[in-house]
Amino acid sequence: MRTNWKNENWIKKLAKIKTSVNPLTFVFWALLTPLFLHLSISKVQTRYFWVFGLIFSIIIFVFFLPKVLIFVCFLVAIYLFFYWLRQPQNIEEGQYILRATVIKTSSKYAILNVQNTNFIIYLNKFTTKTPLRVSQIVDVEGSVVKINEISNFHIANSINYLINRGNVIRVSQAKYSFNAFIDNYSQSGGVFFNKYWKLLLFGKNYDSESIVEKAIKINIVHLIVISGLHFDLLFTILLKPLSKIKNIKVQKSLEIVAYIFIFMYLASLQNFIPGIRAFITQICSRKFKLKFSQSIIIAAFCVFFLNFNNIITISFILSFSCTILIVYLGRLLKKFKIKYKILQYLILITCIYIYMSLFSLSFNKYLNLLGLFYTIIFTPIIELVYIFSLIFCYSPSFLDLIYQGLDWLINFASTLSVILLIPIKITQKTLLIWMILWASFISIGLFYRGKRKNKKI
Numbered sequence: 001m002r003t004n005w006k007n008e009n010w011i012k013k014l015a016k017i018k019t020s021v022n023p024l025t026f027v028f029w030a031l032l033t034p035l036f037l038h039l040s041i042s043k044v045q046t047r048y049f050w051v052f053g054l055i056f057s058i059i060i061f062v063f064f065l066p067k068v069l070i071f072v073c074f075l076v077a078i079y080l081f082f083y084w085l086r087q088p089q090n091i092e093e094g095q096y097i098l099r100a101t102v103i104k105t106s107s108k109y110a111i112l113n114v115q116n117t118n119f120i121i122y123l124n125k126f127t128t129k130t131p132l133r134v135s136q137i138v139d140v141e142g143s144v145v146k147i148n149e150i151s152n153f154h155i156a157n158s159i160n161y162l163i164n165r166g167n168v169i170r171v172s173q174a175k176y177s178f179n180a181f182i183d184n185y186s187q188s189g190g191v192f193f194n195k196y197w198k199l200l201l202f203g204k205n206y207d208s209e210s211i212v213e214k215a216i217k218i219n220i221v222h223l224i225v226i227s228g229l230h231f232d233l234l235f236t237i238l239l240k241p242l243s244k245i246k247n248i249k250v251q252k253s254l255e256i257v258a259y260i261f262i263f264m265y266l267a268s269l270q271n272f273i274p275g276i277r278a279f280i281t282q283i284c285s286r287k288f289k290l291k292f293s294q295s296i297i298i299a300a301f302c303v304f305f306l307n308f309n310n311i312i313t314i315s316f317i318l319s320f321s322c323t324i325l326i327v328y329l330g331r332l333l334k335k336f337k338i339k340y341k342i343l344q345y346l347i348l349i350t351c352i353y354i355y356m357s358l359f360s361l362s363f364n365k366y367l368n369l370l371g372l373f374y375t376i377i378f379t380p381i382i383e384l385v386y387i388f389s390l391i392f393c394y395s396p397s398f399l400d401l402i403y404q405g406l407d408w409l410i411n412f413a414s415t416l417s418v419i420l421l422i423p424i425k426i427t428q429k430t431l432l433i434w435m436i437l438w439a440s441f442i443s444i445g446l447f448y449r450g451k452r453k454n455k456k457i
Contacts, residue, residue, distance in 0.1 A: 026065045028294050030072045031301045033057055034079040038308050043150055045428040083308065088117040088160045096144050097169075102136045104157065107209055111157055112140065119144070120154075121163040128168035131206065133183070134270065136173045142166030152428065156312040178268055189396025192403035197396070200224060200382075200389050203270035211407070214414040216364060219353070219371030223382040226269055228319050230386055231278030234262060237387065239286070259283070273310060274319040276303050281323075292327050296320065318359065321435055325355060328442045335446065349376050358434050362426035369418040381409070 036057065039050035061068050100112035100119065110132045112119045121127065121140065132138065142163040147154055154160075173180060186198045186207075195211055198204040203226040205212050215221040222229075238258040245251040266275040277299045284295035300320060303310050310316050329351055333344050353372045361367060368374070385406055392398050 021064065023065055023068075024294075026061060026068045027071065028297045029057060030061070030068050030075065031297050033072050034075050035300065035304050035311055037076060037079065038083075038304070039311065042155060042309075042312065044152065044155065044312060046432045049432060079308075082305070086116055086308070088158070089115060091117065091144060091146075091161060093145055094143070095141075097139060097141045098144075098163070099137065099139050102132050102134055102138060105132050105134060105206060107206070111159060112138065112163070117161070118157060118159045119161045119163050120147075120157075120159045121166040121168075127166055128171070130168075130171055132168070132171070133173070133179060133206070135177060135179050136171055138168050138172075139170035140166050140168050152312065156309055156314070158307070158309050182268070185396075190400035190404075192407055193396045193400040196224075196403040196406065197389060197393070197399060200226065200386055201393075202226065202268060205270075211410065214410050216360075217368060217417055217419075218374045218378075218410070218413045219356075219360065219368055220374055220378045220382065220410075222318070222356070223375075223378055226271070226275070228274035228278035228323060229383075231262070231266070231275050232282070233383060233386065234265075234390070235278070235282045235286075237390070238262065271315055273303055273313065273315045276306075277319050277323065296324060314359070317431075318356070322352060322356070325352065325438060325442070328446065332442055332445045346376065349379065355434075355438055358426060358431065361422055361424070362431065365423045366419050366421045369420055370413075370416065374413050378409075378413075381406070 033054065036050050036054040040047055040054055044050075058069070058072070061072065098112070098114055098119070100114045102110055103113045103118070104111040107123070109120055109122050112121060119140075121142070123132070140163060142165050145162045145164050147159060147162055182198050182202055182204065186194045189197070195208045199208040199211065205225065211224065212221060215224050238261070239255065242251055242254050242258065245254070262279060266272060266279055269275050277296075280299035280302055281292070281295040284290040284298055285292065290298075300311070300316075303316060326348060329348055330344070333347060338344055338347070350372060353375050357367060357371075360371075385402060388402055389399060
C-alpha cells in the first residue's frame with residue numbers, strides 16, 4: 001500500500017507540473033532540437049554535451065507533451081534535407097584552376113566558395129597583386145589539398161580544402177556593387193574616415209587592422225565592430241520618435257519603412273549574425289509581443305538555418321550568450337532593487353567584462369589589467385560616435401575630425417595598457433563549463449529572490 005501511495009503521489013506531482021507549464025514552452029524548446037542534433041554530429045569538442053541535451057529534450061517531450069515530438073520530427077526532417085542539399089563536393093587532390101567567389105577575407109587569408117564547397121587560401125605578396133574583397137569573382141591556380149586536421153575555425157567556416165601555393169590570376173567584380181560603393185565612399189574623406197567609417201557601420205576591417213589590434217589590446221573590440229548592441233541602439237533611434245506620431249496609419253507606414261531600412265542595412269554587413277539576432281528579437285518583442293526567451297530562440301533558429309555552422313562561430317556564441325547575460329542580469333538587479341542607473345551600468349559592464357575575459361584569454365593569451373576601466377570609459381564614447389556616423393554620413397570631413405579624436409584616445413589607452421601574459425590553453429569544454437556556471441549563477445539568483453518574495457507575501 002505504501003508503494004502505491006508513493007506512485008500515486010508522484011503521478012499527481014507530474015500531472016500538476018504538466019498543467020502548470022505552458023505548452024508553448026515545449027514548442028519553442030523543440031526549435032532547439034535541430035541545433036542540438038547538428039552539434040551532436042559535428043566534430044566539436046563539446047559534442048557529448050549536446051548529445052546529452054538532445055536525449056534529455058526528447059525524454060522531457062515524451063513525459064510532458066508527446067504531441068510536440070511530431071513537430072520535432074518535422075524540424076529534424078527539414079534539417080536533414082538541407083544538410084544533404086548543402087553537402088560539399090568531393091574533390092580529388094591535385095592542380096586546379098578554380099573560379100570562385102570570395103566570401104570572407106582578412107590580411108592573412110581568404111575563404112573562397114565554389115558550388116557550396118569552401119576553400120581557404122593564405123595570402124601574401126606572391127598570391128595576389130590586389131587585395132581581395134568579399135563578393136569578388138576570382139580565378140585561382142593552385143594545388144588543392146583536403147584538410148585532415150580540422151579545427152573549430154575550419155568547422156565554423158565550413159572549410160573543406162586548402163589551396164596550396166595559390167596564385168590569383170584574375171579578379172572581377174560587378175559593375176554596380178554596394179560593397180564597392182562603400183569602399184569608394186570611405187575614400188572620399190580623410191585617412192581616419194577611410195579607416196573608421198566602414199569599420200563602425202559595416203564591420204569592414206581590411207583597412208583598419210591596426211585599429212582592431214589596439215581595440216583587442218584594450219578590450220573594446222566588441223564596441224568598434226558592428227554588433228547587436230548597435231542594432232538595438234538603431235531600433236531605439238528610428239522607432240522611438242515614431243511612437244509619438246498620433247496618426248496610426250502614418251505611424252505604421254513609417255515603421256514599415258524603418259524595418260525595411262534596417263533589414264537592408266543588415267544585409268550589407270560583413271558579419272550579419274549579431275545584427276540578425278538583434279533584428280529578430282526586436283521584431284518578435286515589438287510586433288508579436290513575445291517574451292525574450294522565445295524571441296532569442298527564434299533568432300537562434302533563423303541564424304542556424306541560414307548556415308548550420310553559424311552556431312559554432314565565436315560571433316554567434318558571444319552575441320547570443322552576452323545578450324542573454326545582459327537581459328537576465330538586468331532582471332536580477334531589479335529583483336535586488338538596485339535603483340541607481342549608474343550602479344546598474346557599472347555592475348553589468350563588470351559582469352560582462354569578467355564573462356568575456358576567459359574568451360579573450362583563449363584568443364590572445366593575455367589580459368589587460370586596465371581593460372575593465374577602458375570598457376567603462378569607451379562604451380558611451382563609441383556609442384555616441386556610432387550615432388554620429390549614421391547621422392552625419394553625408395559629411396566625411398566632419399566625421400574625419402571625430403574619428404581623429406577617437407583614434408587619439410584609442411592610441412593613448414593602448415600606450416597606457418598594463419598587459420599580463422597568461423599563456424595557457426583554454427579548450428571549448430572549459431568555455432562551455434564557464435557559460436554553464438554563469439547560467440547557474442543567474443538562475444539561482446532569480447529563483448532565490450523570487451522565493452523570498454513569495455515567503456514575505
